[in-house]
Amino acid sequence: MIKRRLTNSEQPKGRSLWQDGLKRLGRRKLAMVCFAVIVLYFLLAGFIYFAELIDWQVGPIRWQEEVGGAYEGPSSQNKFGTDIFGQSVLRKTLYGAKISITVALCASFISIVIGVPLGTIAGYYRGVVDEIIVWVYSTLSSIPYILLILAFAVVLRDKTLFGFKLTGITSVYLAIGLTSWVGLCRLIRGEVIKHKEREYVLAAKSYGCSGARIIFRHLLPNVFHLIIIDFSLRFVAFIHAEVILSFLGLGEATRPSWGVMINDARIELSRGVWWQMVAATAAIFFISLALNIFGDALRDAIDPRLRKAA
Amino acid sequence: MTTYIIRRLLYTIPIVLGVLLLTFVLFTVVGGDVSIEIAGKNATPETIEEIREEYGLNKPLFLSWDSQFINHFKSALTFDFGRARDRELVVDKIKRGVWPSLALTVPMFFGVLIISVSLALVVAFVRGSAWDVFAVVVCVAGMSIPYLSFILLGQYFFAYKLGLFPIFFSPDLSMAEYVALPVLIGIVTGLGANVRFYRTVMLDEIRSDYVRTAFAKGLDARRVLFKHVLKNAMIPIITRVVLAIPFLFLGSLLLERFFGIPGLGYLMIEAIGSRDYFVINAMTYISAILFVIFNVITDICYGLVDPRISFD
Numbered sequence: 001m002i003k004r005r006l007t008n009s010e011q012p013k014g015r016s017l018w019q020d021g022l023k024r025l026g027r028r029k030l031a032m033v034c035f036a037v038i039v040l041y042f043l044l045a046g047f048i049y050f051a052e053l054i055d056w057q058v059g060p061i062r063w064q065e066e067v068g069g070a071y072e073g074p075s076s077q078n079k080f081g082t083d084i085f086g087q088s089v090l091r092k093t094l095y096g097a098k099i100s101i102t103v104a105l106c107a108s109f110i111s112i113v114i115g116v117p118l119g120t121i122a123g124y125y126r127g128v129v130d131e132i133i134v135w136v137y138s139t140l141s142s143i144p145y146i147l148l149i150l151a152f153a154v155v156l157r158d159k160t161l162f163g164f165k166l167t168g169i170t171s172v173y174l175a176i177g178l179t180s181w182v183g184l185c186r187l188i189r190g191e192v193i194k195h196k197e198r199e200y201v202l203a204a205k206s207y208g209c210s211g212a213r214i215i216f217r218h219l220l221p222n223v224f225h226l227i228i229i230d231f232s233l234r235f236v237a238f239i240h241a242e243v244i245l246s247f248l249g250l251g252e253a254t255r256p257s258w259g260v261m262i263n264d265a266r267i268e269l270s271r272g273v274w275w276q277m278v279a280a281t282a283a284i285f286f287i288s289l290a291l292n293i294f295g296d297a298l299r300d301a302i303d304p305r306l307r308k309a310a
Numbered sequence: 311m312t313t314y315i316i317r318r319l320l321y322t323i324p325i326v327l328g329v330l331l332l333t334f335v336l337f338t339v340v341g342g343d344v345s346i347e348i349a350g351k352n353a354t355p356e357t358i359e360e361i362r363e364e365y366g367l368n369k370p371l372f373l374s375w376d377s378q379f380i381n382h383f384k385s386a387l388t389f390d391f392g393r394a395r396d397r398e399l400v401v402d403k404i405k406r407g408v409w410p411s412l413a414l415t416v417p418m419f420f421g422v423l424i425i426s427v428s429l430a431l432v433v434a435f436v437r438g439s440a441w442d443v444f445a446v447v448v449c450v451a452g453m454s455i456p457y458l459s460f461i462l463l464g465q466y467f468f469a470y471k472l473g474l475f476p477i478f479f480s481p482d483l484s485m486a487e488y489v490a491l492p493v494l495i496g497i498v499t500g501l502g503a504n505v506r507f508y509r510t511v512m513l514d515e516i517r518s519d520y521v522r523t524a525f526a527k528g529l530d531a532r533r534v535l536f537k538h539v540l541k542n543a544m545i546p547i548i549t550r551v552v553l554a555i556p557f558l559f560l561g562s563l564l565l566e567r568f569f570g571i572p573g574l575g576y577l578m579i580e581a582i583g584s585r586d587y588f589v590i591n592a593m594t595y596i597s598a599i600l601f602v603i604f605n606v607i608t609d610i611c612y613g614l615v616d617p618r619i620s621f622d
Contacts, residue, residue, distance in 0.1 A: 139328030142605070143598045144557055147578070151333075151594050154582050155341045236454075243456055244564070248582060262458045266568070269466045281459040288454035 021302030110177025123192025411561030411573030452502030
């Protein structure tokens with residue numbers, strides 16, 4: 001048999017880390033179902049923003065409307081019953097998705113914007129800069145997380161900073177974002193320290209690449225998957241934090257939020273009014289479950305070294 | 311060893327200073343002048359001025375030996391946190407709250423620890439079976455249910471519907487009575503994340519060679535699990551356990567709020583409601599100090615359980 005060289009088009013295509021990871025992820029049916037659930041929540045939040053923007057009076061936007069008497073149980077007309085003001089619980093729950101997703105997204109954004117640059121700088125330049133950054137995050141992480149968030153939320157609430165009045169959810173996502181970059185920063189710093197000594201970085205250095213170029217062109221793309229994994233796993237914690245802050249009266253005050261709904265349910269339960277409680281719990285449960293499962297699957301798919309013993 | 315401990319303690323000084331700086335910036339610089347809030351709506355300018363004087367709010371922020379910055383450090387280092395909004399000493403409030411909090415969190419903590427470590431051992435032993443899958447599914451589902459819902463439903467069913475426990479704290483109840491249900495709820499809530507964590511720890515160990523050797527020489531499963539695996543899994547367990555201890559002193563914000571238990575969590579909730587920065591400041595500082603101390607203890611514990619770690 002004569003061996004012949006494979007032509008270019010016949011050669012098996014190499015796959016990048018991302019292609020490979022996403023392909024592996026795609027094979028997991030459960031993870032894909034969870035991804036669909038997450039997308040659904042995001043679409044819902046986006047849809048509510050869109051509808052508010054063009055003033056389109058669909059159901060969730062009209063949550064303020066009285067659709068029945070106070071505390072009417074679930075019926076064919078109001079699927080999840082009504083609350084004390086006769087407002088539809090279903091509409092409030094749907095609207096709550098917007099608040100939760102907004103808070104979690106903004107908080108993630110803030111923590112990535114702070115955590116990633118600081119972690120990279122500390123890991124790449126070391127020295128005094130590193131020590132200062134490590135000191136800052138050691139200080140922050142020595143205060144119990146929930147207490148730190150509460151302290152930030154209490155102080156920032158209704159404050160005017162740089163001309164912005166921090167009301168409702170703004171102070172919530174600022175509080176969560178400003179306190180939760182620590183874990184990400186620590187992770188990125190450790191990874192950058194490891195990568196700094198690898199051949200590809202040394203090669204780039206020997207070509208005379210500047211520090212900024214090495215960081216942006218070489219280091220960041222190689223630690224980027226960690227940011228995505230961290231983001232997907234942390235999103236759940238942010239949603240739960242928002243619920244607790246709203247419950248404690250530090251969050252959204254005028255619009256429906258899942259935490260406020262659970263707070264209302266405290267009094268309602270003793271009257272046998274369970275639907276508001278169940279609706280809010282179910283809303284939180286499904287997104288958390290989906291994020292938990294999807295986050296784990298994502299980590300397994302794109303970072304096999306971190307794979308948990310399955 | 312002694313030099314290690316001393317060096318380790320010296321490392322904590324910048325951290326404590328950092329915490330002080332952070333609380334100062336947060337509560338004094340960003341928080342601002344609260345004298346008008348304290349004085350109430352119908353206060354005269356004189357009253358407001360008196361309050362400013364008492365809390366030292368009329369002093370310069372920095373750049374003076376008698377500045378608010380220096381005084382903040384002084385009061386923290388001497389554990390003198392002044393008076394809360396209701397004129398009671400903050401320290402007294404904290405001393406009063408710490409016992410109900412500990413009565414709630416200590417049994418909860420040990421309950422979660424013992425149950426989840428034993429469950430994790432069992433689950434790790436039957437790894438890959440239907441039981442293992444079932445346990446993981448239950449854990450993830452349990453982690454996804456919001457904490458608030460657990461408490462609310464527990465209170466509703468066990469206290470309100472079935473009447474097995476008192477619904478709310480009242481002074482004539484014994485501590486065991488009013489703490490029982492919150493402890494139970496706390497244990498159930500904590501199991502999901504903990505079983506999952508310890509399962510991973512155990513699985514890492516159970517795959518090692520020494521376990522295969524132990525089985526190969528004919529030891530029974532119980533001996534291997536408890537004598538060999540558990541001992542080797544001690545490092546991550548100790549880290550988690552010792553670092554959780556400072557949180558025990560804080561009580562549980564949500565459980566205490568729902569059941570009206572007059573502990574530190576409740577104190578914190580009240581302080582948030584009345585924007586009492588003095589109480590929140592004291593709680594933040596004390597918990598940070600505890601955390602730093604227990605961090606040092608963790609490091610020392612490593613050396614005690616793992617002879618491979620040396621203190622150089």
